Amino acid sequence: xxxxxxxxxxxxxxxxxxxxxxxxxxxxxTGQPVYRRAAAFLNEEAAEKLAVAIKLAAALGYRFxxxxxxxxxxxxxxxxxxTPDPNFLADPxxxxxxxxxxxxxxxLIDPQGHDLDMGTAFDAFTPLSHHGRTDISVxxxxxxxxxxxxxxxxxxxxYRNEWWHYQLFDAKRHPxxxxxxxxxxxx
Numbered sequence: 001x002x003x004x005x006x007x008x009x010x011x012x013x014x015x016x017x018x019x020x021x022x023x024x025x026x027x028x029x030t031g032q033p034v035y036r037r038a039a040a041f042l043n044e045e046a047a048e049k050l051a052v053a054i055k056l057a058a059a060l061g062y063r064f065x066x067x068x069x070x071x072x073x074x075x076x077x078x079x080x081x082x083t084p085d086p087n088f089l090a091d092p093x094x095x096x097x098x099x100x101x102x103x104x105x106x107x108l109i110d111p112q113g114h115d116l117d118m119g120t121a122f123d124a125f126t127p128l129s130h131h132g133r134t135d136i137s138v139x140x141x142x143x144x145x146x147x148x149x150x151x152x153x154x155x156x157x158x159y160r161n162e163w164w165h166y167q168l169f170d171a172k173r174h175p176x177x178x179x180x181x182x183x184x185x186x187x
Contacts, residue, residue, distance in 0.1 A: 005174060007101050007182055008047035010040040010069055015047075016054055018065040018109060022122060023075060024186075029123050030082045034075050035186045041070040043101035046168055050104060053154035060146070061111055067122045067164060068105040071098035072179035074187050087161055088125040097171035101182070104156075105164045108147050116143040122164050130161050 011019060022028040024038035042050060076092040076099050090096035097103035108116045119136030120129045144163050156166040179187035
């Protein structure tokens with residue numbers, strides 16, 4: 001029987017972040033909560049890399065707001081059934097890095113707790129959300145570059161279509177997990 005990987009809860013005080021799990025609210029692409037419980041988890045490797053990113057961001061006076069982390073496979077199906085767009089959502093038959101505890105969706109926040117302008121909102125399924133856009137404000141371009149620099153310096157890979165999404169390199173080596181397998185009680 002395979003061993004289920006340990007998921008680490010991402011929350012203060014162990015992780016100096018703001019938690020704003022959009023899929024536990026109506027403020028997401030479905031317009032209704034996908035998660036029953038708002039809790040952020042990552043696998044051990046991802047949690048370690050997030051801790052490094054937190055330290056790097058703090059040195060610049062920033063913190064992170066977490067929009068999503070581990071996403072049970074059931075939630076991936078809910079999102080896919082609502083918006084089956086492979087440019088912004090992983091087909092659940094292939095599996096998402098989120099469902100492996102190997103991805104995080106986030107933004108930088110300033111010392112007053114305000115989100116940095118990234119040119120689009122989180123989960124804006126539009127080409128304007130892609131990295132490297134020059135048709136957004138200069139400030140948003142700079143903010144995206146800072147976020148990208150912090151996350152890649154901490155060992156994360158990025159997804160070219162979403163400024164907010166970072167994942168472990170070779171995330172597929174981690175198993176897909178349902179809510180029951182993960183024991184998170186999110187669904």
